[in-house]
Amino acid sequence: MSKTWYPVIDYSQCKECGACINKCKHGVYEQRKNRPVVVNPEGCVHGCRGCQNLCPSGAIQYVGDTDGNNSCSCGCSGCC
Numbered sequence: 781m782s783k784t785w786y787p788v789i790d791y792s793q794c795k796e797c798g799a800c801i802n803k804c805k806h807g808v809y810e811q812r813k814n815r816p817v818v819v820n821p822e823g824c825v826h827g828c829r830g831c832q833n834l835c836p837s838g839a840i841q842y843v844g845d846t847d848g849n850n851s852c853s854c855g856c857s858g859c860c
């Protein structure tokens with residue numbers, strides 16, 4: 781896979797609130813039972829932290845997040 785930025789859920793921290801699933805407009809997540817599952821990492825916008833910013837438990841990290849200075853390149857309204 782060439783994708784260099786996408787979320788990874790720490791299920792030991794996840795409270796299954798659904799905020800990340802509802803937030804993402806790019807089809808990255810699917811709800812399975814009450815859990816968010818990353819089904820489309822290719823859809824994630826490099827540098828976006830929209831779901832991470834909403835997560836109440838700090839359960840979302842990103843593959844590719846090495847310096848913490850990435851900024852969203854998406855340009856859509858309402859994702860971040």
Ligand code: SF4
Pocket residue numbers: 786787803804805806808809823824825827828829830831832859
């Ligand atoms: S970081 Fe942005 S684009 Fe990626 S899954 Fe979260 S809300 Fe969707």
Ligand code: SF4
Pocket residue numbers: 789793794795796797798799800801816831834835836837838839840
């Ligand atoms: S926002 Fe965080 S706590 Fe809520 S479902 Fe997503 S990963 Fe779990």
